[in-house]
Amino acid sequence: MAIFRNSSVMRTQVAIVGAGPAGLLLSHLLWLDGIDSVILENRSRDYVERRVRAGVCEDPTVKLLRDVGLAERLDREGLPHHGIVLRFDGEDHRIALTDLTGRTITVYGQQEIVKDLIAARLKAGAQIHFEVSDVEVHDVTGDRPRVTYKDSAGAVQEIQADVIAGCDGFHGVSRPSIPDSELTVYDHVYPFAWLGVLVKAPPANDELIYANHERGFALHSMRTPEVTRLYLQVDPSDSLDQWSDARIWDELHARFAIDGDFSLHEGPILERLLSPMRSFVVEPMRYGRLFLAGDSAHIVPPTGAKGMNLAVHDVLVLSRAFKELLQSGRTDLAESYSDTCLRRVWRAEHFSYFMTSMLHRAHDADPFQHRLQLSQLRYTASSTAAATSLAENYVGLPFP
Structure with a gap:
């Protein structure tokens, strides 16, 4: 030195x-x-x-x-948020954080x-x-x-x-x-990355949505009542140049599709970033x-x-x-x-x-792995014990 x-x-x-x-x-x-x-x-x-x-x-x-x-x-x-949503099988499955733990998260x-x-x-x-x-x-x-x-x-x-x-x-x-x-x-590197966009548009849902879709994972979040944060699972070798606004919105609409009434709110993309997962x-x-x-x-x-x-x-x-x-x-x-x-x-x-492993779809995943994912998602959404474990970890274990 x-x-x-x-x-x-x-x-x-x-x-x-x-x-x-x-x-x-x-x-x-x-x-x-x-x-x-x-x-x-x-x-x-x-x-x-x-x-x-x-x-x-x-x-x-x-x-x-x-x-x-x-x-x-x-x-x-x-x-303040009292729950999160797991979206899979064309349906929403809410994990009631506050009901299960007595605590909340705050965005x-x-x-x-x-x-x-x-x-x-x-x-x-x-x-x-x-x-x-x-x-x-x-x-x-x-x-x-x-x-x-x-x-x-x-x-x-x-x-x-x-x-x-x-x-x-x-x-x-x-x-x-x-x-x-x-x-x-x-050090563990995951075989996917996140493409995140900050959008000047109100959130389409009051709580975070974690979507497992055959095209890959997507996350609906927010920063304020007027600004939405959205993420797409992408290949780690992708660059931002490959993702036009039109392609981003097409992919977001596809991955958040649901059997029912739901529509993303589009708006100007204020910021975009590509982050590896590790x-x-x-x-x-x-x-x-x-x-x-x-x-x-x-x-x-x-x-x-x-x-x-x-x-x-x-x-x-x-x-x-x-x-x-x-x-x-x-x-x-x-x-x-x-x-x-x-x-x-x-x-x-x-x-x-x-x-990460429950929600993301690896590009080379075989049907067996996908069925395991769906099994874990269905169990988590239907079992009070499994949902409580997720909620307890999500809201944060108490500080000493």
């Missing part, structure tokens, strides 16, 4: 790499406990606040945001949570440095880890900290800073005084709506570990951080795998 000289040096207790929901929420939780932090982000504030990502908040995520004073706009603008975009967090952090005087570059972490196996970077003006800076939180996502610098020999990597986990989530959280440590396929919610759980556990370590010198929560988080991560990985 490069060693910078004549740099400007600042001191903090926690250096946080990444201003996504994980890094920002961690900084907020630490601030509530009287712990200082500095956040580094390589993108601009405008980019971070506009970056459209997940939209389903688990019940424990919403409760935590309320507990820490971050849910005023969520409670006003979020869309509220990740970028909206990020806006709320940035506003709250800046109001409290937090240091968030946007548009930084050349971020590197140093000396994480000692008791004085450092982060070096170039600020938005190109000047070299250094942060000296007690601990470093790597919240910079799958493509960030934190995880690659750990020697390969210190990590065990679990599961990825590294163990452990800690190396010395560098702690990984969120997508820097694990990726789940979006079918189970778990990615952002796992990041929230990670930083809740991490904030408690840092509080003990930095305020009382106790190390037990820091030492158990990885194991505590990974128990929830692997539960979410399995649930996401279950939902």
Whole structure:
């Protein structure tokens, strides 16, 4: 790693790499406990606040945001949902989340949570440095880890900290800073991708629809009462150029077809993206005084709506570990951080795998596999026990 000289040096207790929901929420939780932090982000504030990502908040995520004073706009603008719909065999089969578990999910975009967090952090005087570059972490196996970077003006800076939180996502610098020999990597790539579109049109249904169709999976979701989020299962080798607006709408209408009255609301496509489907986990989530959280440590396929919610759980556990370590010198929560988080991560990985394999149609699937899918769907829709298991995992297991 490069060693910078004549740099400007600042001191903090926690250096946080990444201003996504994980890094920002961690900084907020630490601030509530009287712990200082500095956040580094390589993108601009405008980019971070506009970056459209997940939209389903688990019940424990919403409760935590309320507990820490971050849910005023969520409670006003979020869309509580009491069920989801499994669409197959030409019919809808509703999974009554609230009736089965007593809890709900809330649709509220990740970028909206990020806006709320940035506003709250800046109001409290937090240091968030946007548009930084050349971020590197140093000396994480000692008791004085450092982060070096170039600020938005190109000047070299250094942060000296007690601990470093790597919240910079799958493509960030934190995880690659750990020697390969210190990590065990679990990586599973699915044989399909998602084509997602954001549409300026009201949702056609009040709840999410997960459709299993012979042409492939489709998902009907929403962001607001005026904006719909729609997804299509596509081949991973596809490009966005292959999918015209007309082709997208033709495929959506075909996959959401039902024996009854249902019609998608068409409108201008505001955004489109193509996302591969994968599961990825590294163990452990800690190396010395560098702690990984969120997508820097694990990726789940979006079918189970778990990615952002796992990041929230990670930083809740991490904030408690840092509080003990930095305020009382106790190390037990820091030492158990990885194991505590990974128990929830692997539960979410399995649930996401279950939902993905039950709903998607592999291009090379034989009729036997398809009949197994239909059997699982019919059992889930007709068995109270099976439906409760799905609902319990979907709304989110309680945080510790």
